[in-house]
Amino acid sequence: MINELKKVMLAGVGAAANTYEKANKLVDDMVEKGKITVEEGKELSEELKRNFTNKTTATTKVVSEKFNEIKPLTREDVKELLSEYEVVKKDEFDTLKQMVLELKERIDALENK
Known part of the structure; x- marks a missing residue:
């Protein structure tokens, strides 16, 4: 699951980097066509860079905090989840299976009399 989250984070950063590029x-095309001055283009590029850096830093921080909150399940956590969903334990299942087999043998014996 953590690998999937990392991939999502990297995809998001990649998309942001692509948007920045x-x-x-x-901006370069606008400067080249004369729609904005070179100085305005530089200012706009710097503002884009600042915004990109700030947003990626903030996003990375949030994702890192979320990663730190994720903890692996302990044996006790798994037991609690299984009991919550009333899952039959293997030994209980084996006992029930043996009882069913014994009952089937009794029924077969009674039917053959």
């Missing part, structure tokens, strides 16, 4: 390219 495309935004930078758009």
Whole structure:
């Protein structure tokens, strides 16, 4: 599960990086076409970089905190979950199976008389 969460996080960071690159390219194209000045382009690029850095840092922090909250299940946790769902234990199942087999033998014996 942790690997899947890491993949999701990396995909999100990758998407953000891709968006940042495309935004930078758009700024460069606007400067090239003369729609904004070189100075405005530099300012816009710096603002994009700051926003990207801030958002990825904040997102990474949140995800890291969530990873730290995840703890592996202990044997006691598993036992508690199984009892909560009233799962039959193997020894109980084996006992019931043996009882059914004995009852079947008795029924077969009675039917053959």
